[in-house]
Amino acid sequence: MHIISNRLKKLRAAMQKQGIAAYIVPGTDPHAGEYFADYWKERDWISGFDGSAGTAVITLDKAGVWVDSRYYIQADVQLKDTGFVAMKMGLSETPDMLTWIVAELKSGDKVGVNPLLFSVNAFQSMRNQFSFKGIELVQADLIKPIWEDRPALPEQKIFVYDVAFAGQTCLEKMALLRQKIKEAHADVFVLNTLDDIAWLFNIRGKDVTYNPVATAYALVDDTEAVIYISPEKLSEEVRSYFASQQVLVKDYQQIYKDLGSISKDKRVLLDGSKINQSLFEAITPECAVINRMSPVTMLKSIKNEKEISGMRQAMIKDGVALTRFFMWFESTVSSGELTEISIAEKLYDFRAEQSNFFGESFGTIAGYAGHGAIVHYKADEQSNAKIFPEGILLLDSGGQFFEGTTDITRTITLGNPTPQQKTDFTLVLKGHIGIATAVFPVGTRGSQLDILARKAMWDRRLNYGHGTGHGVGHFLNVHEGPQNIRMDENPVTLQPGMFISNEPGLYRTDEYGIRIENLIMVAPDQQSEFGQFLRFETLTLFPIDVNLIDKDLLTKAETDWLNAYHQQVYEKIALHLNEVEKEWLRDKTKAI
Numbered sequence: 215m216h217i218i219s220n221r222l223k224k225l226r227a228a229m230q231k232q233g234i235a236a237y238i239v240p241g242t243d244p245h246a247g248e249y250f251a252d253y254w255k256e257r258d259w260i261s262g263f264d265g266s267a268g269t270a271v272i273t274l275d276k277a278g279v280w281v282d283s284r285y286y287i288q289a290d291v292q293l294k295d296t297g298f299v300a301m302k303m304g305l306s307e308t309p310d311m312l313t314w315i316v317a318e319l320k321s322g323d324k325v326g327v328n329p330l331l332f333s334v335n336a337f338q339s340m341r342n343q344f345s346f347k348g349i350e351l352v353q354a355d356l357i358k359p360i361w362e363d364r365p366a367l368p369e370q371k372i373f374v375y376d377v378a379f380a381g382q383t384c385l386e387k388m389a390l391l392r393q394k395i396k397e398a399h400a401d402v403f404v405l406n407t408l409d410d411i412a413w414l415f416n417i418r419g420k421d422v423t424y425n426p427v428a429t430a431y432a433l434v435d436d437t438e439a440v441i442y443i444s445p446e447k448l449s450e451e452v453r454s455y456f457a458s459q460q461v462l463v464k465d466y467q468q469i470y471k472d473l474g475s476i477s478k479d480k481r482v483l484l485d486g487s488k489i490n491q492s493l494f495e496a497i498t499p500e501c502a503v504i505n506r507m508s509p510v511t512m513l514k515s516i517k518n519e520k521e522i523s524g525m526r527q528a529m530i531k532d533g534v535a536l537t538r539f540f541m542w543f544e545s546t547v548s549s550g551e552l553t554e555i556s557i558a559e560k561l562y563d564f565r566a567e568q569s570n571f572f573g574e575s576f577g578t579i580a581g582y583a584g585h586g587a588i589v590h591y592k593a594d595e596q597s598n599a600k601i602f603p604e605g606i607l608l609l610d611s612g613g614q615f616f617e618g619t620t621d622i623t624r625t626i627t628l629g630n631p632t633p634q635q636k637t638d639f640t641l642v643l644k645g646h647i648g649i650a651t652a653v654f655p656v657g658t659r660g661s662q663l664d665i666l667a668r669k670a671m672w673d674r675r676l677n678y679g680h681g682t683g684h685g686v687g688h689f690l691n692v693h694e695g696p697q698n699i700r701m702d703e704n705p706v707t708l709q710p711g712m713f714i715s716n717e718p719g720l721y722r723t724d725e726y727g728i729r730i731e732n733l734i735m736v737a738p739d740q741q742s743e744f745g746q747f748l749r750f751e752t753l754t755l756f757p758i759d760v761n762l763i764d765k766d767l768l769t770k771a772e773t774d775w776l777n778a779y780h781q782q783v784y785e786k787i788a789l790h791l792n793e794v795e796k797e798w799l800r801d802k803t804k805a806i
Contacts, residue, residue, distance in 0.1 A: 218262045218296040224360040225260060226274055235323035236315050237356055238340075239270040244330040245408045246488040248693055249422050249576075251429065252365040256331070256357045263292045265590060270298065271311060273318055280311045283679030284589040287723070291597075304679070312343050321348030329353045329491035334484070334505065337491040353491075369446045372419040372428040374455045375412070379616050379689065381520025384416045384459040387513070388439055394509035395434065400483035402476055403509070404497075405432040407488050409691045410510040415441055415461060417452070418689070424576050425691045426614055431469040431493070435480075438462060442469040470496045477501075485511070511696055514687070516711040521618070521688040522735065525713065525753060528618030529733070531568040533755035533787040535613070536622070539564040541798050547628060552601045554580040554593035558611070565613045575612035575619050575692040582607050586625070586727030589680055589719070604629035606726040606762075612692055621692050621715055623731035626759045638720045639728050639762035644670040645718035646730045647772045649682065649699065649750065650779075653739055656746045657707050660699035660714070667699070667718040678719045686713040686733055710748065712736045730758060755783045757802040765806060777805040 229237055243254035248266055258264045265285040271278055278301040281289045289300035302308050315325060325344060341351045377383050395403050405411055408427035412418055419428025431442040440462045456463050476482060478500035486505040539561045546552060558578035565571055581591040582599045586608035605628055612621035648666035667682040681700030684693050696706040697714055717731035732754035739747040757780055780803035788796045
């Protein structure tokens with residue numbers, strides 16, 4: 215790992231030159247993305263850790279990467295002998311990142327950050343916490359000068375997302391947005407999140423792996439909508455489309471000048487949890503700033519009828535692809551030649567046979583045996599395990615179709631499961647069914663439902679460290695806010711038309727991992743004297759492995775749900791299969 219050590223040495227030399235005692239490198243980009251262009255992977259480059267979440271801190275004599283429980287094992291492996299230490303958040307012995315920095319430094323020291331990579335809210339929070347110790351937060355881009363072979367920013371062409379899939383035109387969405395801007399008592403709205411921009415303008419791109427988005431900024435007021443994007447990315451067709459939707463096109467970097475030209479009597483609306491500090495500082499200083507959640511984020515989260523219909527079609531395509539994949543897998547696994555990487559590649563091929571397939575929605579997690587216990591495991595050449603007809607396989611995958619975005623996890627037994635494995639699997643299934651069958655009043659938050667997924671496990675002093683459910687986009691980001699189901703408090707209430715994952719799990723280090731994931735949609739239930747109630751509709755269509763179930767642990771209601779779900783899976787998927795495939799699926803969905 216001398217490469218990482220050399221990079222650390224160069225960074226520390228730059229820090230000393232500028233009088234910086236600590237430098238923070240987050241795993242994000244100027245657009246608050248989870249996935250982003252290679253150009254912005256500064257934390258990956260400096261540390262060697264490439265998980266989707268985590269922040270590196272470098273002082274003149276120490277270095278650490280703060281990661282959550284999903285990445286404990288991965289961080290230990292990737293940071294070994296690099297000079298970085300895995301700082302495991304959530305453990306009692308691990309201090310909060312800012313607390314650790316404050317303890318390491320002294321009054322008068324400086325902490326450096328690249329303002330492009332920190333949101334307004336995060337920057338302000340850090341500045342406040344450091345100021346109590348007399349530590350100064352300064353802006354400095356120290357990575358750019360030392361990253362000599364840095365990848366270029368992507369310049370691939372964007373394309374128009376047909377209203378036949380989107381369900382609303384750009385003009386219609388602009389009208390909704392302008393009403394929200396007015397309700398917020400604002401005049402101008404600044405937007406930097408790529409999924410929100412893609413949704414608002416009905417465009418898609420290939421700038422980011424897994425997410426079909428394009429690098430851009432946007433400004434919207436009551437008369438004008440401007441998209442800031444590299445001109446190389448635009449075809450004449452796209453330029454004509456923007457003109458038809460009354461969208462003005464400007465160069466990507468032009469937004470800085472335009473933000474500084476906003477009239478000082480205007481009120482600027484922005485989402486401080488997303489807008490980067492660099493953009494914020496470009497706004498005319500005299501302008502009043504309204505800092506709140508982006509109205510586009512909420513508008514986008516509630517899917518229209520076209521989006522909902524498309525998602526149901528995408529689930530059928532996914533179910534067909536998965537049926538053919540698992541039939542192939544079962545017939546081939548005894549060869550002993552299959553590996554975690556090879557089955558992920560084969561699954562991609564089966565999905566690609568479906569019409570309107572655009573790519574994966576995230577990197578497939580194929581975790582065999584102990585690798586399944588690594589929540590966000592990613593097989594590489596060193597870890598790539600051979601798969602044999604024994605033990606447990608966890609397979610978490612998803613696809614991007616023009617009709618919608620899919621995300622499914624299935625855990626299957628490849629041999630004779632042990633009593634503990636069956637107990638663990640059934641406890642996870644009970645949690646999954648608890649969410650799937652939930653009925654709740656309007657105004658309910660995801661945190662209020664999370665216990666339904668964990669109760670059976672908690673009763674046995676078991677738990678899992680990740681959230682139960684994340685929001686999902688429509689041919690956009692597989693992880694989409696603002697809705698979720700998790701223990702952490704989130705003020706956003708669940709509303710009809712929101713897509714969410716349902717994915718409780720249980721992980722035994724170095725043994726196996728279990729997760730059962732379907733996508734669900736919030737739907738209206740019944741009105742009673744106590745108000746309107748909501749429920750979930752399960753969207754994902756593929757069998758759950760009954761060979762891992764301890765039937766004695768299921769209630770009759772839970773068994774009835776599973777049988778009804780499997781009947782629905784067969785009825786909707788079988789229409790698209792040949793007779794051999796139908797027979798396989800019939801066997802997998804028979805009542806227990």
